[in-house]
Amino acid sequence: xxxxxxxxxxxxxxxxxxxxxxxxxxxxxxxxxxxxxxxxxxxxxxxxxxxxxxxxxxxxxxxxxxxxxxxxxxxxxxxxxxxxxxxxxxxxxxxxxxxxxxxxxxxxxxxxxxxxxxxxxxxxxxxxxxxxxxxxxxxxxxxxxxxxxxxxxxxxxxxxxxxxxxxxxxxxxxxxxxxxxxxxxxxxxxxxxxxxxxxxxxxxxxxxxxxxxx
Amino acid sequence: xxxxxxxxxxxxxxxxxxxxxxxxxxxxxxxxxxxxxxxxxxxxxxxxxxxxxxxxxxxxxxxxxxxxxxxxxxxxxxxxxxxxxxxxxxxxxxxxxxxxxxxxxxxxxxxxxxxxxxxxxxxxxxxxxxxxxxxxxxxxxxxxxxxxxxxxxxxxxxxxxxxxxxxxxxxxxxxxxxxxxxxxxxxxxxxxxxxxxxxxxxxxxxxxxxxxxx
Numbered sequence: 001x002x003x004x005x006x007x008x009x010x011x012x013x014x015x016x017x018x019x020x021x022x023x024x025x026x027x028x029x030x031x032x033x034x035x036x037x038x039x040x041x042x043x044x045x046x047x048x049x050x051x052x053x054x055x056x057x058x059x060x061x062x063x064x065x066x067x068x069x070x071x072x073x074x075x076x077x078x079x080x081x082x083x084x085x086x087x088x089x090x091x092x093x094x095x096x097x098x099x100x101x102x103x104x105x106x107x108x109x110x111x112x113x114x115x116x117x118x119x120x121x122x123x124x125x126x127x128x129x130x131x132x133x134x135x136x137x138x139x140x141x142x143x144x145x146x147x148x149x150x151x152x153x154x155x156x157x158x159x160x161x162x163x164x165x166x167x168x169x170x171x172x173x174x175x176x177x178x179x180x181x182x183x184x185x186x187x188x189x190x191x192x193x194x195x196x197x198x199x200x201x202x203x204x205x206x207x208x209x210x211x212x213x214x
Numbered sequence: 215x216x217x218x219x220x221x222x223x224x225x226x227x228x229x230x231x232x233x234x235x236x237x238x239x240x241x242x243x244x245x246x247x248x249x250x251x252x253x254x255x256x257x258x259x260x261x262x263x264x265x266x267x268x269x270x271x272x273x274x275x276x277x278x279x280x281x282x283x284x285x286x287x288x289x290x291x292x293x294x295x296x297x298x299x300x301x302x303x304x305x306x307x308x309x310x311x312x313x314x315x316x317x318x319x320x321x322x323x324x325x326x327x328x329x330x331x332x333x334x335x336x337x338x339x340x341x342x343x344x345x346x347x348x349x350x351x352x353x354x355x356x357x358x359x360x361x362x363x364x365x366x367x368x369x370x371x372x373x374x375x376x377x378x379x380x381x382x383x384x385x386x387x388x389x390x391x392x393x394x395x396x397x398x399x400x401x402x403x404x405x406x407x408x409x410x411x412x413x414x415x416x417x418x419x420x421x422x423x424x425x426x427x428x
Binding site for chain 1 (some may be wrong): 261263317318321340343344346347354357361368371375376377378379381382384386387388389390391392393394395396398399400403412415418419420421422423424425426427
């Protein structure tokens with residue numbers, strides 16, 4: 001396929017498969033973000049197969065050439081979008097979690113902020129889940145990265161003596177799954193319930209288990 | 215579309231959209247199961263869009279007409295397959311869970327038998343997850359039905375005084391998500407780990423939470 005002309009006047013950057021497509025200017029970074037935000041709406045509404053590059057640039061309000069400055073194909077922007085959403089989620093949750101007074105509270109705040117993120121970005125489920133079929137490596141990497149963060153929090157909390165010392169990867173996957181399913185049920189499907197109440201109930205289960213109370 | 219001839223000699227049953235396609239003979243039930251088992255392999259290996267009805271009947275070793283005795287389309291057998299896999303899972307897990315001495319053990323046995331089922335039926339993730347895109351109602355119904363069973367177990371356990379009394383739908387979704395993610399990580403991706411050890415560790419988290427031990 002012929003390499004389309006870019007509209008940035010830096011066509012020399014757009015040559016070759018391994019070209020570095022990282023924007024070097026603030027204007028470039030802004031265009032890239034516009035394309036990714038537009039891609040989230042387009043893939044979220046129409047799914048990977050129905051989505052088109054021209055609809056993405058139309059939604060982004062950029063020239064078609066801008067697309068090819070940063071991406072070679074629909075597959076490539078989809079892959080970048082999965083990473084972008086994964087990072088947006090991390091950037092939303094991490095500062096709130098880091099400000100928590102202890103690890104148990106951190107998990108409550110993490111879940112509550114995740115539920116809030118899902119309500120604001122409902123397309124996240126469809127996009128991440130479609131990655132299972134479009135780009136399995138991105139799908140798996142999203143979950144492995146997310147769960148690795150949970151595991152790190154658990155280990156830090158255990159080292160500070162706030163929770164049991166034997167926490168492992170298994171606990172981290174259990175918590176990750178809990179959060180993703182609660183997000184689907186109470187973030188995506190049900191947008192009425194009080195998310196801080198849901199996070200508090202799930203957090204109490206995590207903190208104390210199913211043990212009978214006095 | 216012309217209604218294809220069936221190979222059962224009961225073509226009169228095959229008329230109309232709302233026709234009852236439930237097999238009435240043991241031979242019919244066997245053919246239907248063969249078609250569904252073949253569909254699980256075909257959809258599991260090739261995905262919905264690449265899969266074909268003729269490949270399903272070839273894998274099943276049945277005539278093409280048999281397919282149309284029971285299904286009108288690829289969509290229809292896919293929908294039936296999601297329900298079939300959901301029921302196979304239930305039939306695998308339920309008797310083991312019901313034989314458990316108490317609710318905490320039931321959740322451990324439920325998870326362990328689920329992990330075992332996933333290792334034997336790896337296609338279950340791809341098929342259920344693809345339902346999100348092919349037939350959302352089936353996707354949602356699979357999880358709602360599965361979680362409703364967890365909730366019933368929790369409520370029964372609470373009524374028997376084996377666990378805390380305030381268990382709710384939120385606890386059931388948390389446990390459902392835990393199990394699905396542990397199944398992906400340790401049933402689908404990692405087939406080496408000891409599933410009874412994983413189930414025991416996750417069950418201890420569920421029973422006692424993250425509380426520090428003495």
